Amino acid sequence: MIFDRVKPLDAILATAQRKSLHRSLSGLQLMLFGIGCIIGTGIFVLTAAGAQKAGPGLMLAFVIAGAVCIVAALCYAEVAAMIPVAGSAYTYSYASMGEFLAWTVGWALILEYAVAASAVSVGWSGYFSGTILQEFFGITLPPWLAAGPLSLGGAPGGFINLPALVIALLVTWLLMIGTSESAKVNAVLVAIKVAALTAFIALTLTSPEFDAERFNPFLPAGFGGSFGSGLGAVGAAATIFFAYVGFDAVSTAAEETKDPQKNVPFGLIGSLLFCTVFYILVAAGAIGTIGGQPIMGPDGIPFPAGSEELARQCAMPQYAAALVCSDEALAHVLRQIGFSGIGNMLGIAAFLALPSVILVLIFAQTRIFFVMSRDGLLPERLSAVHPRWKTPHIVTMMTGLVVAIGAAFFPVGLLADYANAGTLYAFFMVAVTVMVLRRKDPARHRPFRMMGVWIVAPLTLAGCLYLYLNLPWQAIAVLPAWGLIGVLIYLGYSRRRSHLGRGIVEVVDDVAGEETMVPIHPPAQGS
Template identity: 65%
Template sequence: MWRVKSLDAILATAQKKSLHRSLGAFQLTLLGVGAIIGTGIFVLTAAASQKAGPGMMLSFVIAGAVCAVAALCYSELAAMAPVSGSAYTYTYAVMGELLAWMVGWALILEYAVAAGAVSVGWSGYVMGLIENALGFDWPDALQAGPAWSMNGFIPSPDFSAGIINVPAIVVAMAVTFLLMRGTTESARLNAILVVIKVAALTAFIVLTLPVIKSQNFTPFAPNGLFGEYSGMGIVGAAASIFFAYVGFDAVSTAAEETKNPQRNVPIGLIGSLGICTIFYLLVAIGAVGAIGAQPVLGADGSAVQPGSPAFIAACQLAENANQLVCSNEALAHVLREINWPIVGNALGTAAMLALPSVILMMIYGQTRIFFVMARDGLLPEAFSKVHPKWKTPHIVTLFTGMAVATAGALFPVGQLADISNSGTLFAFFMVSIAVLMLRVKEPNRHRPFRTPLIWIIAPLSAAGCAFLFWNLPHDAKMVLPIWGGIGLVVYLLYGYRKSHVGRGLVEVPELHPDAPPGPVPPMPGAPSPTDKRED
């Protein structure tokens, strides 16, 4: 279980590709801003307000700081091994197969559930746009899934909010079929979507800051720093808001194409995180100051988790109908409340256009994790098969899309984001440990980018990820060990016996999605399959 996949074998792919180094610090920063700004700020503002009230502004700072140190650790490994597989690949090379499997299994949770959360967020904005701009009232039962609570270890649904989120299913499956046919974003389309997102948030800031009322910031932290219950308070909101920063790894994975990565990668990472944090803070200040962001209370006067049955019941009361925390399209709702309905509808349109691209990239990332694990023999070979005409891993893409659609259909966005964060934080925690272990095991290996102050930054990253995980809601924290237990059973029954490394298969991983399935023959000059050393 502790067998490792030689880093030399992993690096062989990068050596074959030899990408041109053309990106500077400015281009990297723009790349990061485009990847980060998206779902979280459009969708999670309401859930963060329910947890922290106006104090969610501090939550953005805490989450951004943890992301910054995690990103620096991630960058060193991404620059050393710029190949598919993300944290799974790095862990395989350093900590061994079992932990790599657990990280890959957690990344499945991250990507698929995150895509489901974005689908629900898209649904909220589209439904708001249809009802406010067109005057059509979509049935409540078909625009939201049930609220869930844990009855011991058994999830219990409450159908008072809705039964199934049909628009979330539609957008998830539409994106899935596009990916199966091989349609991906072009650089030009991505640039247009970045401009749309930034313009929408800028318009929001410009229109809300002049109407700020100081009394809307009091009380600043109604649920305190940690909150009475797990996942509440300013820190609990930071654990949820971490979702709003996921995407910074786009900068890390571009390290191989970066000029002077030792200088430009940290500038791109910290610069993009800094810009996004300022944007997020200004949006939060505008939303809170314009209409207030105090949490709604349960029937007994206690704080309630967003998405819970008690929260749904509170939001159905007439006096809470226009509260920010109860909105499924928070930013558009704020603009409508301050008498800018046309701009609010325009912002909803911007979210409707931009969010499917986020779903696309998350499902794409999920399928490639599946693909790499199948190519390593840890999952069935069917997951690595490519369509003869479309040249895409169509089986695993369809499987992933159906899982995303199911999550989006049945769960509220806040709970999906928290569950996704549990997988993300675990993966980043493992990366933080892996970068330290590799410094000890192979101190002389070439590192295009070296994490500065590694013995300070990496422990801070690991501690920060563990701290945020601990402050997730109890239900979200429970999902990770249950999911991990299922994964361990799958590994012991299948992956342990079928692993290519365990069977002594020597392969150079050609991880492009168009590659044929199965092991790739050794490169010329590589040891034979009977040689103990892997290349």
């Protein structure tokens, strides 16, 4: 039976209990931590792509995506507080639904982390090329070095996005040699991001250029487009869902929170609501000052974001100032309304802050690979630690190369949609995990026990599925295609080499460096 292997939860929790992390975070601290984790790439990078899909309806898209994130976050919080160990949704699935489904989650997380890191790298490239090189040094990169090929939705004449390739490789090198970001530096970067966006909101909403007529029509592509079109408010929500990724880090902090039953929902919902309002105000400021109507095709339907057709339109003089054509949307808006200096400062804020996001995403991806390798599902060579650097250098190098290649040749909108497909699947499975564990192990101690689980978890399933089906058809197709490759690898390699299948459970504590070895009866021959 392919669903017969479930990792004993007792072994995982035995390791988690030895961590004994001190509960010190209040609800307000958890909320502030969440705001710092969530505000980042999406709002700096995807505003233009979201506006091309929904126009002024981008504001509604933020509400839809935020609502799905709130119910998903509550599911995530219960499981993360209950099973506070490395591996994220992969480990949760292994302990509840078994090895095969856990493998599919771990495989999908590659889309969440590695592809997301590529998307952030492309976003960083836009601010580097537009603000640092062009505004400060008067250097304009030739089109063939500034974007991926035209066939993949890049700018006309694009061949390779060199800045995106370089930043991905640089961050990978830093991770390989063991350089980690300082908590103090990260706090400064968070403050810079929030200050820059606050200034953007204040300047745009009070600008004489602000005109409410620019919001009409509010939904030029409708509420939701047809299946696989990725258009309308729901299609935009499926894309800018990327702007909320990071709240799962808040969920994993549940084990360090005082009175988690009260403070976890306060921190999660508070941070998501704050970010949603913040995002709506940013979108309103951008659209109200320079407009955000999509560029329509001859059939009255917006050109797909990141498409060859849109790239051709954006190369025309009449669209040079359009929000939907900018690679550095927020800085571009401020320049258009006469605040070039502050716009450049916002560009610098993105330039400084986004590499730390790339670092966190690649780090998270390597740790998922690391745990899967330690379980025997991937070659154990991948979990080798460099004798000098003390990092999993092989898996870090492989991950970084994949990230760099994606960043070099694909547009940011398409990469974000691919990443969202993997993320939505992982969140879907976390909601399933919550319900399975409630049925299988109702008496287990839960530091945070979600109220109304049989309402919230199904809402999470429905919300994730709804957003997934409103992604562009390429992103919808990439998840099953990627999953099929993963299933073939699992059946051809991973299943017969699995430690659990050979009768050994090994749980590695990523904080204390301890491991638990639990012998179990090996499965019958041929299973």
